[in-house]
Every structure is written in C-alpha cells, then in structure tokens.
Amino acid sequence: MSLAWVVMQKDLRLAWRNRTAWLSAGAFATISVLIYSFAFDLATRDVRPLLPGVLWTTFLFAGVFAAGQSFQHEADEGTFDAVLLSPASPTAIFFGKAASNLIALLVIECSQLVLATILFNTALISAELLAIVFVGTVGYVSLTTLLSIMGSRVRSRAVLLPVLSMPLLIPLLIGAVRATGASLGIEAGTAPWMLLLAVFALWSTLISALLFPIAVER
C-alpha cells in the first residue's frame, strides 16, 4: 500500500511538472460546458433538467481524454519496463496511477461545478452532489486507467480510448445522471441510482485492479 502511495506521489509530481496535459483536459471541460450553454441556450430557460447530462458528458469526455495520457509519459520515454521492474507490484502501480488520476480529475470537476454554478445560476455545491461526483469518478477512473494501457501500445489512441470506454461506461453514465438529477430535485424515477453508482465503482475498481497486473506482466 505504501508503494502505491509512492507511485501516486510520483505521478502527481509528474502531472504537476507536466501541467500542460492536465490544463488542456481542464480547458477541454470548460470549453465543452460553454459549448453546451450556447448550443442548448442554457441561459434563458429553466436549465435544471439538462444540467445533469451536461455535467456528466463533460466529466466523462474530459476524464477519458485525461486518462489517455496517464501512460503517455512511460510510452514516450520507454520507462514502463523500469516501473515494472521497481519493487512496486503491478497492483500498487495501478492504484497509484488511478489515485493520481482521480485527484487531478476531482480538481477539474470541482472547478467545473463552480463554473456551472455561476453560469447557470443553480446551486451545485452540495455534500450530496459532491458525494455523487466522487463515487462516479472513482467508477470511471479505474476503468479508463486500465484501458489507457492499450494506448501505450497502439496508434490513434486519442480516438480509440473514448470508443472503447464509453460503451462500457453507459451504466455509470445513466446512474450518475439520474442521481445528480434527483439531488437537484428533478424527477428521476424511484430506482436506487446511488446504489447502481456504488456497485459500478466497486465492480470497476475490483476488475481493473485484478486485470491490470495480468495484462502488463511480461
């Protein structure tokens, strides 16, 4: 576990030194929220029914875009073998990577929530909503981190990763949008959306932690 901590610190340090990659993910998220507000004219009418969908499509696309870079550094520098040879187990590498991705994405998502609060004049910073965002992000980050190792191997990864991960993430998207809607007081049905979100997060973390070491073993 302490090794996972070390890997996470290493990746966060690299993310900080290499700010442009993460800044571009944040800029991408900001632009997409703005584009949505122009496209759907979100300033004039009651925007609340549209907000959950706008927020989560933004989060997912920014998240997949950002996760695609998580093994970029290793792939460019050819240091992935060195990381694998280090005393850190592949499981620790996975958790370290996923945790650093999670932290960076939560920062981006919180800034988007603040932006959307201002732009759409709707209170979005509540404990319930932050909990939904946290559980939802855990759910997609572990899966996109797992799939991003594909990116270190093949060409045209920028297109491949969204095409691969989005269909797998549809249960999470449905759960997150409905749970967010419920917390904003929008009719969302009676299904236990938060439970679905939690089950997905648990499922994706377990399966990714299990498959990552087997997939990268040489």
Next chain:
Amino acid sequence: MSALAVRLLNLRWTVLPPATGIAMMAMIVGALVAAPREIIEGEVQRLMYIHVPSAIATYGAFFITFVASIMVLWKRDMRWDALARGSAQVGVLFTALVLLSGAIWGRPIWGVYWTWDARLTTTLILFLIYSAYLLARAISDSTDEQAARYAAVIGIVGFLDVPLIQMSVRWWRTLHPQPIIFTTKPALPGEMLIVLLIGFVAVFLLAAWLISLSTEAERLHQRLAGVRAGVDRHEGA
C-alpha cells in the same frame, strides 16, 4: 489435446457445412411455409424464427470470446486470441442481424423502427462494445502478443459489464415482449415452437460454422505475419 479430441474437432470441416445447409433450408421452409400465420401480427411475425435464435447466438459468441480471452491471459497462446477475435466477429455480425430484423419487425408492430427499450438498448451497447474490441485488435499487429493481452482485457470486461448494463438500462426504460418459451407453460403454439427450435439449430450451426471459418482466417493471418517476419529477418541478416 488428445488425439481423439483433435479428430472430433477436425470433423467440423466436413460435418458443419452440409449440416448448416440442411438446417437452414429446413428453417426457411418451416418459417415461410409450414408455420401458421400469426393472427394479430400477420406475416411479419415469421421473422421470429431467425430473430430470437440470433439474439441467443449473439450471447453465445460473446461468451466464447470471454472464455477465450481468459485463456489468452492464462495460457499465453495466440490460438486463443484467434478464437476470441473470430467469435467476436460473428457475435457482432449477429448483433447487427438482430438489430436489423428487430427494426423491420418493430416498424409495423410498434409503429417505430427503433425505441429506447431496455432489450434493444442492451443489444446496441453490446454491438458497440465488441465493435470497439475488434477495432482495438485490428489496429495492432495480429502477432503482437501484448496487444492480444490488452484486447483480452476488453473481451473480459465487456462480458462482465453485461449484467450491469442490463440492470441500469432496465431501470432506465422498459416495450419489448417478455420471453414466452422458457416459462413453465409455453404460450407459443406447438407448430410454431417446433419451427422455432429448428431455427435455433440452424442459427447455432451457422454461428459455429462461421466462428470456425473466421478463427481459421485469423490463424492464417498470424502464420502469414510470422512467415513475413521470418523472411524480413532472413533478408536483413
């Protein structure tokens, strides 16, 4: 593998083609001629004899991809990668067939080609997942073992995602008729049931035959790439 198993497996080249042909003919005659006309839905209901078996065959093909993907990670044998790919190709083909025949059937009965019903949506998502799997595998070398292992990860995650997709989509939407043959008292009349069973046999044989062919094609691709690499090495030396 034991010699007997190999001999039994090799029988597929001689047994499957004629068996598939005969069963398909029987299904076509049964569905178009022998089966009675459905009172409410009319002639279009005859699509059932290919629609329902294809839907089940889809799950079968993706299950084979799932098992073969586990074997890729476990045994590290590229033959399993060929089976996983070949089976996924057939699965995607049958998913497309199910979506298409469903749309043709849905238009006169429901009034729309497409609706976001739970079953339809799940089938569409499966189509997307395995198309992405094939895409990911196709843009890397067929002999690249690391790429095969990464693709196997998608083959496994994709199949294990199915229950979650079904649960979430069912909560999200639910028009498609519930299955009526696996209940204790079948609601389907006897003649229709017999034709449907022939349809199951025909479609499953066809799927098995197509999987055999596509897997063999992948094996040949791998061997060809291996030979090419050998020639390159030889010329380089």
